[in-house]
Amino acid sequence: MLSEHANKLCHQRGQSLVEAVVVLPIMLLFALLLAQVLYLWWAQQTLFVASQYAARVGAINHGKKRPMRVTLAATMASLTPKDKDIESWQNILKSVAAQQLHGLQFSEIDIVQPTEAMVNQFKERRYNNESQNWIEEIPVDHYWARRQSAENEEAYVSATTLKIEVTWCIELKIPIADKVLAALAPKVSRCQLAQQITGSPFWPLTATAEHRMLSGYR
Numbered sequence: 001m002l003s004e005h006a007n008k009l010c011h012q013r014g015q016s017l018v019e020a021v022v023v024l025p026i027m028l029l030f031a032l033l034l035a036q037v038l039y040l041w042w043a044q045q046t047l048f049v050a051s052q053y054a055a056r057v058g059a060i061n062h063g064k065k066r067p068m069r070v071t072l073a074a075t076m077a078s079l080t081p082k083d084k085d086i087e088s089w090q091n092i093l094k095s096v097a098a099q100q101l102h103g104l105q106f107s108e109i110d111i112v113q114p115t116e117a118m119v120n121q122f123k124e125r126r127y128n129n130e131s132q133n134w135i136e137e138i139p140v141d142h143y144w145a146r147r148q149s150a151e152n153e154e155a156y157v158s159a160t161t162l163k164i165e166v167t168w169c170i171e172l173k174i175p176i177a178d179k180v181l182a183a184l185a186p187k188v189s190r191c192q193l194a195q196q197i198t199g200s201p202f203w204p205l206t207a208t209a210e211h212r213m214l215s216g217y218r
Contacts, residue, residue: 028176029176029177029180032174032175032176032177033177033180033181035174035177036172036173036174036177036178036181037181039174040170040181040203040205042079043079043168043170043205044205044207046075046076046078046079047076047166047168047205047206047207048207048209049075050071050072050075050076050166050207051072051164051166051207051208051209052209052211053071053072053075054068054069054071054072054075054109054164054166054209055068055162055163055164055209055210055211056211057070057071058162058164058211059162059211059212059213059214059215060214060215061215062137062215062216062217062218063111063114063162063213063217063218064218065109065111068109068164069100069103069104069107069109070100072103072107072109072166072168073096073099073100073102073103073107074096074099074100076099076102076103076168077095077096077098077099078095079099079170080094080095080098080099103168105194105197106168106169106190106191106193106194106202107166107167107168107169107190108166108167108190109164109165109166110164110165110166110167111162111163111164112163112164112165112208113158113159113161113162113163113210114138114158114159114160114161114162114217118138118155118158118159119138119159119217121155121159122138122139122155122156122159122160123136123137123138124136124137124138124139126139126216135218136218137216137217137218138159138160138213138216138217139216140160140212140213140214140215140216140217141216143160147160159217160212160213160217161210161211161212161213162210162211162212162213162217163208163209163210164208164209164210165206165207165208166206166207166208166209167188167190167191167204167205167206168204168205168206168207169188169190169191169194169202169203169204169205170202170203170204170205171194171198171200171201171202172200172201172202172203173200178200178201179201181201181203182195182201182202182203185201185202185203185204186204188204190204191203191204
């Protein structure tokens with residue numbers, strides 16, 4: 001009886017060990033994947049907000065990409081870990097600088113609207129007092145008067161609405177989970193280039209935003 005009981009206990013312990021060997025790696029993988037996915041979700045929400053800010057900045061700067069890139073990177077700086085050993089303003093500058101560099105290499109802002117056809121349809125030649133030269137732009141001064149007098153009001157509204165699409169390649173940093181998600185990541189050329197340059201896997205985040213132009217689109 002004692003021998004049978006001892007054999008049964010050994011069998012149960014052996015079975016428990018086998019189950020632990022099988023289950024624990026799965027649980028670990030799940031935990032790592034969950035942590036990485038939660039970080040991607042947070043980064044995606046940040047990108048949504050950053051894209052809205054960038055679109056507004058573009059709307060007041062003639063649709064120029066440079067001011068939009070600066071604003072985008074400054075907002076995405078909240079994703080950069082902060083160093084507790086330095087002053088807060090230095091933290092901010094450090095984070096913004098890091099994201100500026102990252103944005104120049106591994107992000108893209110595409111202007112979806114106005115299209116080239118819209119520009120050709122509504123552009124006007126006018127003298128720019130600031131630069132002291134002649135320019136062509138889609139005018140937005142006297143907006144409501146121009147809108148009501150336009151041959152195609154809907155087309156004018158579209159032409160004076162800046163719409164952008166932002167792609168931001170974010171590095172996958174959590175071990176094991178990075179390899180799994182890298183295999184599932186959508187193929188985006190800029191993010192693939194980022195992986196080739198750094199040797200680290202990246203996930204492409206995308207967001208769109210729009211804002212009515214508050215300065216003439218050039």
